[in-house]
Amino acid sequence: MKSVNIPAIAVKRLSLYARNLALLDQKGVEVVSSAGLADICGVNPAQIRKDLGYFGQFGIRGVGYYVKELLFEIRKILGLEKEWRLALVGVGNLGSALLGHAQLLNQGYTFVAAFETDPKRIGMQIGDITVAPVKAMKRLVMEKGVEIGVIAVSPRWAQQAADKFVKAGVRGILNFAPVQLQCPSALHVENVDFTRKLDMLCYRLTLND
Amino acid sequence: MKSVNIPAIAVKRLSLYARNLALLDQKGVEVVSSAGLADICGVNPAQIRKDLGYFGQFGIRGVGYYVKELLFEIRKILGLEKEWRLALVGVGNLGSALLGHAQLLNQGYTFVAAFETDPKRIGMQIGDITVAPVKAMKRLVMEKGVEIGVIAVSPRWAQQAADKFVKAGVRGILNFAPVQLQCPSALHVENVDFTRKLDMLCYRLTLND
Numbered sequence: 578m579k580s581v582n583i584p585a586i587a588v589k590r591l592s593l594y595a596r597n598l599a600l601l602d603q604k605g606v607e608v609v610s611s612a613g614l615a616d617i618c619g620v621n622p623a624q625i626r627k628d629l630g631y632f633g634q635f636g637i638r639g640v641g642y643y644v645k646e647l648l649f650e651i652r653k654i655l656g657l658e659k660e661w662r663l664a665l666v667g668v669g670n671l672g673s674a675l676l677g678h679a680q681l682l683n684q685g686y687t688f689v690a691a692f693e694t695d696p697k698r699i700g701m702q703i704g705d706i707t708v709a710p711v712k713a714m715k716r717l718v719m720e721k722g723v724e725i726g727v728i729a730v731s732p733r734w735a736q737q738a739a740d741k742f743v744k745a746g747v748r749g750i751l752n753f754a755p756v757q758l759q760c761p762s763a764l765h766v767e768n769v770d771f772t773r774k775l776d777m778l779c780y781r782l783t784l785n786d
Numbered sequence: 787m788k789s790v791n792i793p794a795i796a797v798k799r800l801s802l803y804a805r806n807l808a809l810l811d812q813k814g815v816e817v818v819s820s821a822g823l824a825d826i827c828g829v830n831p832a833q834i835r836k837d838l839g840y841f842g843q844f845g846i847r848g849v850g851y852y853v854k855e856l857l858f859e860i861r862k863i864l865g866l867e868k869e870w871r872l873a874l875v876g877v878g879n880l881g882s883a884l885l886g887h888a889q890l891l892n893q894g895y896t897f898v899a900a901f902e903t904d905p906k907r908i909g910m911q912i913g914d915i916t917v918a919p920v921k922a923m924k925r926l927v928m929e930k931g932v933e934i935g936v937i938a939v940s941p942r943w944a945q946q947a948a949d950k951f952v953k954a955g956v957r958g959i960l961n962f963a964p965v966q967l968q969c970p971s972a973l974h975v976e977n978v979d980f981t982r983k984l985d986m987l988c989y990r991l992t993l994n995d
Contacts, residue, residue, distance in 0.1 A: 585986065586795075592985035596964060619966055655985050656992025670883035677879065680941070680964050680981055725987060732889070748994075749987045751980070755805060755889050757828055765990045767983040771960070772893055774976040776801035776864050777794065778934060778958045781974045783865025785957075 587628045591651050593618050594625065598648040599683065610641035657685045664690040664723040664747070666738045667730035668698050668708050671753060675729060676703050689721040690714075694734075711741060718745035728752045739766075796837045800860050802827050803834065807857040808892065819850035866894045873899040873932040873956070875947045876939035877907050877917050880962060884938060885912050898930040899923075903943075920950060927954035937961045948975075 597617045601609055615622040629635045629647075632654050636642040652658050663681075665672050668691050675681075676688055692711045693699050701708040709717055717723070726742030728735055728750060735754030742750055749765040752758055760766055806826045810818055824831040838844045838856075841863050845851040861867050872890075874881050877900050884890075885897055901920045902908050910917040918926055926932070935951030937944050937959060944963030951959055958974040961967055969975055 588986055588989050589982055592982040593979075595985070596979075596982075597966065617966060654989070656988045656995075657985065661984075661988055670879045670886065674879035674883060678981075681984075684981055684985075686981070686984060724991065725984070749991050751984055751987060753980070757806065757826060765987055765994075767987045769978070769980045769983050770802075770805075771962075771978045772887075772889055772895070773798055773801040773805075774978050775870075775890075775895060775934070775960055776804070776866065776893075777797055778960060778974055778976045779865045779870055780797050780863070782933065782958050785974075786865075 583631045587631055590620065590628050591655060595648060595651045598644050601644045602648060606644055608641050609644055611636065614642065661686050661725060662689045662721060662723050663687065663725045663727055664718055665727045665729060666692045666711065667728065668693050672729040673703065675727060676706065689723060690717045714741050715745040718747060723747060725749045725751060728754055730754060732756045792840045796840055799829065799837050800864060804857060804860045807853050810853045811857060815853055817850050818853055820845065823851065870895050870934060871898045871930060871932050872896065872934045872936055873927055874936045874938060875901045875920065876937065877902050881938040882912065884936060885915065898932060899926045923950050924954040927956060932956055934958045934960060937963055939963060941965045
């Protein structure tokens with residue numbers, strides 16, 4: 578795979594293409610033109626061809642892309658042909674929403690453990706998961722082969738949660754707390770901060786005024 | 787304001803700087819060097835200077851930035867010196883988490899209405915908000931001066947929710963459903979899809995293997 582110098586934004590768009598290809602596949606669509614796929618994804622066709630071009634040759638001139646095939650290839654590029662095992666810390670409203678997120682399972686992600694410090698929540702059953710105390714994290718992360726820790730605690734506890742995930746041996750963290758985590762550089766962290774999307778929206782609305 | 791040709795990514799970073807400046811301000815920090823701010827934000831100092839450079843001259847050579855002043859300026863650039871009034875549709879786990887999001891209020895965002903189709907949830911009181919039926923959306927959006935609609939319903943209802951927000955007259959939509967919404971081009975839409983962040987994380991982990 579030509580992994581060098583591929584812009585992160587191109588990889589993010591691959592992920593968007595995969596989402597929409599999966600929807601097309603569910604609807605029974607077998608072939609899609611690059612214009613058609615571009616339209617669904619809200620990008621332009623040249624962008625799709627360029628993004629895919631980083632990874633090889635896809636599609637057939639004058640025909641378009643075979644939906645299943647392109648989806649398979651993109652999922653392989655993204656490393657999604659395997660099952661990724663996730664653990665959650667923080668089973669509040671946000672955490673519960675994540676555990677119940679129907680899309681995740683379709684996309685190869687499975688929550689296999691959830692942790693809490695709140696005694697009222699420990700022992701709760703959510704789907705297949707029994708909420709465990711944070712002190713069981715190290716053991717359960719190992720036993721259940723968790724690779725990714727998901728942080729959905731309040732900002733003041735986020736760093737502690739991250740430290741515990743690091744000690745437990747996860748390889749990556751998805752962080753929903755609006756906090757810049759300090760983690761070993763070998764660990765990969767992705768932050769989800771929707772208030773930044775709101776800021777972007779307001780910036781655009783303000784420019785329009 | 788030099789609004790032309792400013793890359794979206796620079797605006798997104800401004801939003802990150804504002805977050806961290808607000809935290810510094812809360813801690814009573816009055817001055818921060820660009821290296822110091824860069825470190826907290828996880829970017830390099832040259833990036834900060836470049837991003838701010840799109841909007842004017844900030845900071846004092848050899849001193850750094852006055853925290854309150856730079857925060858004020860960035861918030862003005864982003865259009866956050868006013869209060870933005872938000873309405874939510876979908877008061878499930880995710881919606882409830884959003885309504886209870888403590889950070890939002892600090893940043894100038896206020897939920898003033900929430901809507902549901904589920905009779906069991908209509909009438910629920912969450913903070914200052916009484917959950918209203920979706921059919922009251924047009925009236926309440928107008929009465930309460932809502933500018934931004936937030937969609938936290940399941941994917942299959944997201945387009946309908948968007949259509950209703952459009953008819954009700956919102957100017958922008960923050961969409962949490964993993965669906966590409968079809969909206970009039972004058973309306974601004976930002977999508978929050980954390981599964982794409984997960985994809986990015988897995989891509990990076992896979993490259994490492």
